[in-house]
Amino acid sequence: MSYLQLAHLNRDIKLENGLNIKEYREWRRGYQKRTIYSCKRCGSGEESLYWSACHFCGQECPYCEACLTMGRVRFCSLLLSGGTADNGRLMVEDARQSFGHLENYIKPWGLSEAQTRASLEGLQFITGERGKDRHGLLAKEPRKFLIWAVTGAGKTEMIFPFVHITVANGGRVLIATPRKDVVLELQPRISRAFSDYSVVTLYGGSEQRWEQGQITIATTHQLMRFNEAFDLVIIDEIDAFPYHNNPMLAYAAAKVCKRSGVNILLSATPPKGVRQAAERGHLPHVRVPVRFHKNPLPVPELIAAPSLNKSINTRALPNSLFAKLVASVERGAQLFVFVPNIRLVEPTVDLLRVKLQGGNMLCIEGTSSKDPDRTERVHRFRNRDIRVLVTTTILERGVTVPKSDVFILDADSKLFDEAALVQMAGRAGRSKDDPAGMVYFAAKEITRSQKEAIRQIEKMNRIARKRGYFERGK
Numbered sequence: 001m002s003y004l005q006l007a008h009l010n011r012d013i014k015l016e017n018g019l020n021i022k023e024y025r026e027w028r029r030g031y032q033k034r035t036i037y038s039c040k041r042c043g044s045g046e047e048s049l050y051w052s053a054c055h056f057c058g059q060e061c062p063y064c065e066a067c068l069t070m071g072r073v074r075f076c077s078l079l080l081s082g083g084t085a086d087n088g089r090l091m092v093e094d095a096r097q098s099f100g101h102l103e104n105y106i107k108p109w110g111l112s113e114a115q116t117r118a119s120l121e122g123l124q125f126i127t128g129e130r131g132k133d134r135h136g137l138l139a140k141e142p143r144k145f146l147i148w149a150v151t152g153a154g155k156t157e158m159i160f161p162f163v164h165i166t167v168a169n170g171g172r173v174l175i176a177t178p179r180k181d182v183v184l185e186l187q188p189r190i191s192r193a194f195s196d197y198s199v200v201t202l203y204g205g206s207e208q209r210w211e212q213g214q215i216t217i218a219t220t221h222q223l224m225r226f227n228e229a230f231d232l233v234i235i236d237e238i239d240a241f242p243y244h245n246n247p248m249l250a251y252a253a254a255k256v257c258k259r260s261g262v263n264i265l266l267s268a269t270p271p272k273g274v275r276q277a278a279e280r281g282h283l284p285h286v287r288v289p290v291r292f293h294k295n296p297l298p299v300p301e302l303i304a305a306p307s308l309n310k311s312i313n314t315r316a317l318p319n320s321l322f323a324k325l326v327a328s329v330e331r332g333a334q335l336f337v338f339v340p341n342i343r344l345v346e347p348t349v350d351l352l353r354v355k356l357q358g359g360n361m362l363c364i365e366g367t368s369s370k371d372p373d374r375t376e377r378v379h380r381f382r383n384r385d386i387r388v389l390v391t392t393t394i395l396e397r398g399v400t401v402p403k404s405d406v407f408i409l410d411a412d413s414k415l416f417d418e419a420a421l422v423q424m425a426g427r428a429g430r431s432k433d434d435p436a437g438m439v440y441f442a443a444k445e446i447t448r449s450q451k452e453a454i455r456q457i458e459k460m461n462r463i464a465r466k467r468g469y470f471e472r473g474k
């Protein structure tokens with residue numbers, strides 16, 4: 001309590017009640033008074049508030065269910081929020097930002113030409129002037145910059161210069177990603193690259209919950225712990241669950257960054273709103289249209305095929321699809337076979353076993369979000385122990401296998417939108433040793449999503465070719 005008192009007297013923390021109240025009069029109901037509550041920690045509105053008899057304040061009192069896992073926020077409970085002193089823009093020594101100066105932050109990381117260009121633009125943005133509103137006052141929100149990088153572009157390396165320039169100038173950095181395994185994978189790379197700085201990882205069940213680092217790597221849900229604490233916030237895969245359509249996390253993501261700070265957004269498939277803002281010039285951005293190995297993205301090939309249900313019922317595969325599957329197996333690739341929903345996984349595995357296994361010992365398995373052995377199966381797929389893995393969009397991101405081909409069955413399903421198709425296609429051709437993996441969309445019909453996905457991939461290839469990013473002859 002005495003620490004809190006001291007912090008309060010120093011104005012380092014804010015003491016508030018847990019929920020916001022907004023009162024207004026509704027003209028449609030004869031100017032009746034209406035009260036709206038919302039959570040100050042996670043931003044959730046009325047739909048997440050639960051009213052109960054409260055033994056603290058002795059009356060009916062609402063609490064927030066959305067962020068309950070971090071302790072109960074009640075209307076009558078105390079919410080402490082600390083902010084870090086915000087002295088305006090991070091002072092980068094020699095703010096004249098000559099190109100030569102910024103390039104010093106890029107050189108150590110061995111970036112490709114396309115990565116260098118994106119990083120340089122990002123650095124110029126970070127060290128640039130803070131935005132002003134139309135009254136000429138300093139903007140109250142952190143500035144945003146989008147990096148629209150194709151799957152396999154090597155975005156981790158691209159953010160190193162941003163982290164570097166921020167910590168070298170005394171700032172704090174947060175890297176947020178939707179998946180815990182990405183946090184665990186990033187930790188050793190960042191720690192090695194920035195051995196002079198403290199690195200903290202935060203995720204459900206992590207032991208560093210109360211530690212502070214100059215660099216924090218966290219899952220998205222941990223963002224609610226912070227309030228205007230970072231000079232640079234890098235948000236990975238802004239279109240992935242759990243950001244997509246989740247206002248709670250969007251609220252938290254905006255709150256964790258100091259007002260004078262910078263938000264860097266990363267995505268291979270930005271959601272429509274973000275994409276439009278970028279294309280219309282409202283959101284500063286840079287595209288990285290080429291993979292780190294300087295080869296074009298594999299363009300999906302369309303295969304006409306009956307619906308998967310029909311193939312399963314008749315126990316038959318169309319010849320066109322069968323021939324491509326055999327060709328992939330024979331060239332020694334690992335096969336990702338995507339199906340639109342979980343109940344199709346097992347029957348598809350059975351069908352492929354009958355059709356493909358023949359006399360040889362080809363291992364064909366399936367996995368989904370309901371599979372308790374998913375981690376182990378993915379591991380066996382990576383080790384080439386499993387050669388054909390039937391799965392759902394659960395594996396559309398994250399799993400990278402050196403030599404792989406992608407088959408998307410029932411590609412005309414409503415469950416596969418343009419972004420999902422691009423992400424799944426992005427599993428092929430990731431490695432330098434096998435850059436030209438194959439991607440197939442097998443379907444009865446050609447949907448708009450399939451066309452748009454192909455168009456998006458071809459457009460990125462065209463931009464890359466025009467800028468001369470491909471290896472000679474590609």
Ligand SMILES: [Zn+2]
Pocket residue numbers: 039040041042043044064065066067068073
């Ligand atoms: Zn809440």
Ligand SMILES: [Zn+2]
Pocket residue numbers: 054055056057058059060061074075076077
């Ligand atoms: Zn109460």
